[in-house]
Amino acid sequence: MMAPLKVEDYLSELLSVTPVLPTQVLPLAEALGRVCARDYQARFPVPPFTNSAMDGFAVRFEDLTSFPLTLQVAGEVAAGASGDLECGPGQAIRIMTGAPLPKGADTVVPVELTDQPAGAAPLPQQVVINEPVKPQANVRRQGENVQVGGPVFPAGQVLSATALSALASVGFGELEVFARPRVAVISTGDELVAAGEPLGPGQIPDSNSVLLRGLLQAAGYEVEVLRTSSDTPDDFAQLLASVADDGFDVAITTGGVSAGAYDVVKAVTAQQGFSFHKVAMQPGKPQGFGQLSGRDRKCLMLALPGNPVSVFVSFHTFVVPILGAMQGIPVERLTSLGARGRSATFPESFKSPAGRRQFVPVRFDNADASVVERTHTLGSGSHLVASLPLAEGLAIIPEEWKQVEAGVSVPVLDLRLPWF
Numbered sequence: 362m363m364a365p366l367k368v369e370d371y372l373s374e375l376l377s378v379t380p381v382l383p384t385q386v387l388p389l390a391e392a393l394g395r396v397c398a399r400d401y402q403a404r405f406p407v408p409p410f411t412n413s414a415m416d417g418f419a420v421r422f423e424d425l426t427s428f429p430l431t432l433q434v435a436g437e438v439a440a441g442a443s444g445d446l447e448c449g450p451g452q453a454i455r456i457m458t459g460a461p462l463p464k465g466a467d468t469v470v471p472v473e474l475t476d477q478p479a480g481a482a483p484l485p486q487q488v489v490i491n492e493p494v495k496p497q498a499n500v501r502r503q504g505e506n507v508q509v510g511g512p513v514f515p516a517g518q519v520l521s522a523t524a525l526s527a528l529a530s531v532g533f534g535e536l537e538v539f540a541r542p543r544v545a546v547i548s549t550g551d552e553l554v555a556a557g558e559p560l561g562p563g564q565i566p567d568s569n570s571v572l573l574r575g576l577l578q579a580a581g582y583e584v585e586v587l588r589t590s591s592d593t594p595d596d597f598a599q600l601l602a603s604v605a606d607d608g609f610d611v612a613i614t615t616g617g618v619s620a621g622a623y624d625v626v627k628a629v630t631a632q633q634g635f636s637f638h639k640v641a642m643q644p645g646k647p648q649g650f651g652q653l654s655g656r657d658r659k660c661l662m663l664a665l666p667g668n669p670v671s672v673f674v675s676f677h678t679f680v681v682p683i684l685g686a687m688q689g690i691p692v693e694r695l696t697s698l699g700a701r702g703r704s705a706t707f708p709e710s711f712k713s714p715a716g717r718r719q720f721v722p723v724r725f726d727n728a729d730a731s732v733v734e735r736t737h738t739l740g741s742g743s744h745l746v747a748s749l750p751l752a753e754g755l756a757i758i759p760e761e762w763k764q765v766e767a768g769v770s771v772p773v774l775d776l777r778l779p780w781f
């Protein structure tokens with residue numbers, strides 16, 4: 362019998378057949394959560410022009426020689442004004458926050474340091490400056506945040522709200538992003554009934570498709586749950602044949618991949634060149650993958666085991682990196698825990714299966730996030746779906762360990778953080 366594959370080796374096999382999807386140009390407002398497809402440099406400087414950081418009076422610093430001091434008010438400039446006014450010697454120009462600094466002025470005196478009231482007030486003829494300010498005080502220079510051509514956002518990073526605001530500020534209204542994979546989810550198993558249906562003998566609710574759809578939808582993916590009319594090989598084969606034609610980039614099946622006499626996924630796809638492996642992990646041991654060929658495209662199919670916690674662990678271990686790779690996230694960021702990696706200890710000891718890397722659903726201690734506890738005393742049991750809502754992390758126990766000792770640090774994948 363073949364030795365089980367290491368988790369990393371199985372993931373590398375998967376990544377080696379994962380295509381990078383084409384890029385597309387989207388209106389900036391629709392690009393949230395997409396992976397940026399090119400490096401962006403500033404088209405506009407930030408700030409785009411030298412402007413005031415305060416409501417007050419623009420002055421020439423050289424005029425501020427003694428206090429109190431009276432200057433002639435030569436005009437006013439509000440935010441959105443052109444800034445053509447000139448501030449001559451002995452003059453001040455009333456100015457609002459964000460308004461362009463008038464020619465000649467180099468310093469802004471906040472209204473609070475003058476004899477003028479804050480807020481709506483008629484433009485005075487004179488202003489008395491009561492206190493000194495530093496040279497160039499309250500002036501935001503053109504380009505002091507970024508100059509034209511300066512780096513703003515790199516390819517391969519997810520476009521967050523802050524990224525979009527930065528890119529809008531430097532002149533972009535459309536962005537080139539990677540296409541987002543469309544995902545099909547298929548539960549298999551004759552014992553499954555839809556959520557809420559009564560259970561006949563030997564039946565269980567289909568929770569896997571609910572879980573996968575939810576994980577994907579919560580991250581903004583387009584996902585469809587597909588069903589077969591029965592778990593016969595013919596019906597299943599027919600469903601798979603339609604998946605790539607229907608434009609899905611990824612298909613995820615659950616169940617039917619171990620050693621059972623009715624393991625339909627394995628039976629049907631093994632004839633289509635799919636690879637099946639035992640991976641040295643618990644839960645999530647039996648895994649398979651292959652390509653479904655459609656009329657004009659291929660669809661990468663991941664066949665996950667049927668147990669619900671195995672699905673959850675397999676999703677975070679294999680599906681998330683695949684989705685990232687398809688969208689141009691650099692592979693080294695997908696094969697390490699990266700920013701989601703923490704280190705934590707358990708308050709009690711427990712057994713771990715030797716030879717398999719154990720992924721234990723855990724929650725973080727409220728007071729000290731370097732302590733985790735198992736979400737159920739049965740730990741990483743692959744059927745423990747009812748305690749999954751408590752899982753904030755997956756503790757990762759090395760395959761060499763037979764026992765986890767209390768107080769000994771282990772890596773933890775923090776599920777509360779975004780995937781990439």
Ligand SMILES: Nc1nc2c(c(=O)[nH]1)N[C@H]1C(S)=C(S)[C@@H](COP(=O)(O)OP(=O)(O)OC[C@H]3O[C@@H](n4cnc5c(N)ncnc54)[C@H](O)[C@@H]3O)O[C@H]1N2
Pocket residue numbers: 548549550552553565566567568569570615616617618619620621624644645646647665666667668669671743
């Ligand atoms: N003789 C062996 N038996 C098993 C092995 C093995 O190596 N030799 N591996 C075990 C491991 S580990 C796992 S994991 C499971 C994987 O089994 P399958 O992928 O074939 O999945 P099924 O048999 O269809 O189902 C397993 C389990 O999960 C429940 N299930 C399935 N689908 C759903 C769903 N959509 N929603 C909720 N629950 C689901 C199903 O009722 C079973 O209880 O095989 C072991 N056996």
Ligand code: MOO
Pocket residue numbers: 642643644645646647666668671743
């Ligand atoms: O690998 Mo199975 O997922 O241990 O239960």
